[in-house]
Amino acid sequence: MLDIELIRKDPERAKRALSKKDPSLEDLIEQILELDKDRRALVSQSQELRAKRNSLSKIASNDLSAREQVLALKSELEKLESELSKLEPRLRKLLLSVPNVPASSVPYGKSEEDNLELRRYKEPPRFDFEPKPHWEIGVSLGIFDFERASKVSGSRFVYLTGLGARLERALINFMLDLNIQKGYKEVLPPHLVKPEILEGTGQLPKFEEELYSCERDNLYLIPTAEVPLTALYMDETLDEKDLPIALTAYTPCYRREAGSYGKDIRGLIRQHQFSKVEIVKITTPETSYEELENITKDAESILQALEIPYRVVALSTGDLGFSSAKTYDIELWLPSQGRYREVSSCSNCEDFQARRLRIKIKNHKTRFAHTLNGSALAVGRTLCAILENFQQKDGSVIIPKALQPYFGLERLS
RNA sequence: GGCGAGGUGCCGGAGUGGUCGAACGGGGCGGUCUCGAAAAUCGCUGUGGGUCUUUGUGGCUCACCGGGGGUUCGAAUCCCUCCCUCGCCGCCA
CATH class of the missing domain: 1.10.287.40 (Serine-tRNA synthetase, tRNA binding domain)
Known part of the structure; x- marks a missing residue:
């Protein structure tokens, strides 16, 4: 607000x-x-x-x-x-229903076409065979089951089975551990929240159609852990000497994906339920832009550890989210699509959410905090990137070194 | 889900119709004392809104004692309702 x-x-x-x-x-x-x-x-x-x-x-x-x-x-x-x-x-x-004002450093533009690429990590891999899309790799490895998922829950759901489930769990633990090492405090938040909380973070009142609701109890399933993490200190005044507050959480995210009927119908890219490890920081106005760089680098470092090619873009004014004053997206490389896809979105919301949630900070005077959030990272899409980037001619997949202790195997076959 | 108790300022805790934005204690901040600290002692110490402005850590004013509604000339105080917390019982991972 x-x-x-x-x-x-x-x-x-x-x-x-x-x-x-x-x-x-x-x-x-x-x-x-x-x-x-x-x-x-x-x-x-x-x-x-x-x-x-x-x-x-x-x-x-x-x-x-x-x-x-x-x-x-x-x-x-x-x-x-x-x-x-x-x-x-x-x-x-x-x-x-008024969105946040873009920061002056945000590139002007009408849409994602105008986003500004800032940097790339690692060349996309070359294959001496036709690389397969992740859903084909996953199905033939027996780790994805889309058919039974649609029987049970409808479209845009999946069963991860066997090593697929283990890979997802390994990624979650890996990401959480990296974040914790960097000083983020691990949190396991509620997955159902009150409407006023979503109003606080900016999902309501404008994006009701995107949310799953439990009407009887007047609760919503969270579309991202950003929501319960940012709202953790709602209605509180924090001492500035305790800042920045840095939180990380793994949660499933639930999104109706209304209005994206034709998009990404195959595979794990766009699901109604997906795993994500999120980071949130609460800071002073003086440090929030520095922290935006920090959380972006923290998210990038996970992809670097996994050796997955990616690029970072600054969103243009027209592509910025509702609550955000400035956002960097991190996009990883998907060989089957021949392009980069979003795996993280790191935003500085300045005092927009803090004003709605009444999160204040105090040393001599009292004022609203600045809040930031970033994915570190979207687990499903990271899993896709591993399958696609590290696939071998024989249909097996090499597991990145850093993940092997978590996964327990060097190769998925 | 049933019964019982309770929700007051940063915290504890009084207050059962007017003089209560709220006693008292603690904490915090400032002063005195001290070489310094402690102790003692004195003072200050909520949030939000409206309006005026000689824009000053300003004046006036309104609202806020869990949320909403009601009774009354007047409500923290009485009534209704909802929410939450605690205890016991039931159910349950």
């Missing part, structure tokens, strides 16, 4: 910044300004009445006429208050 104070003070600047993300947002700002004006007028009026009422009440114990005056004030007040109670949720909802 943006600070309404800033919108009020310099609406044109807010519009200019937001229209880099989405030009249609200018109207939204206009509406917000309008409602905010109305709201303040109503608040002032009702406050005046209340002040009058309070002073009359003080003498009312032995003054019957004061009592009558108060009754008159009361009906006026009720009118104002009912107007306010209609207006305030509307204003709030509008404000909650």
